[in-house]
Amino acid sequence: MRSFFLWLLAASLLAAALILWGEKPGSAEASRLALAPAVTTSQAPFQQVDDPARSDFACRLCHQDTTAVIEFPSGETISAQVDLQHLALSAHGTVEEPLACTSCHDPNEYRIPHDGVTAPDYRRYQIEKSAACVDCHQPTHLTNHPDMAAEEPVVCTDCHDSHEVQPVDEWETVEITVNCVQCHDVEEEDRLTAVLEAGLFTSEPREDAYCLACHTQPDMTLTFANGDTKSLTIDPEVLRQSVHGEDNPWQPLACRNCHQDDMTYPHEPVDVGRLREYSLEKYPACASCHDHNYDLALDSVHG
Structure with a gap:
């Protein structure tokens, strides 16, 4: 009986020694990390890929032949497919250094799987995404369409699409009015042609x-x-x-x-x-040159 207790004591001491011998600095932290849940793709920090071909590979692999659609809370849907041939022939694909997908689409916002859209409808989505254009195209080259501060702004993709942006030489031809009549009445095409010829595409x-x-x-x-x-x-x-x-x-x-x-x-x-309200709204413009007469008119029987 005594030998049994001695054997049990020896076994306990041996186990304690093994535990103490195996405990090393940092092992508690290692155990904590081993038990921690794995980091998901959406939580992982983004690693920048400098090679455009590599950064585009995953995007092109999915979007070239997908049947997926983006659905908005409004019920509107758009295709997630991208025509890579049109993209290659676009203004962004024919430049000396073609743009990568991540040139316009911030990789921090397009991790896989993508987060759902937050825009309530397609129009708001277009307005939000067009903000990426001004990273390269500043100042805005059009001064004759309402900008983002307007109640009904005209954004870049209204005229240029997103992936099929025509080169500049095509935009300087009057045939491009086919894009204009997507918003303007078809009956206005002759007038729009005249506007194009008069210098629509200028910041002067x-x-x-x-x-x-x-x-x-x-x-x-x-x-x-x-x-x-x-x-x-x-x-x-x-x-x-x-x-x-x-x-x-x-x-x-x-x-x-x-x-x-x-x-x-x-x-x-x-x-x-x-009409009378309109005249009263516009006539103060005369004061910019005729300030003396303008003041006299205000003090007169007609003022």
């Missing part, structure tokens, strides 16, 4: 030819909510012979001298309901 200040490309069209009218109408057609010859034309002692006025707030195109909607 608008010249009269740009404005008159539209405003010389016959029978253009603005109709107010109460039924009032105002002609928007301008006769360039009448304007030239007016006091603001060639006989102006300062210099012939340009459209932008008076219409500084109306130079974006498409124009912002008119928010007054009557």
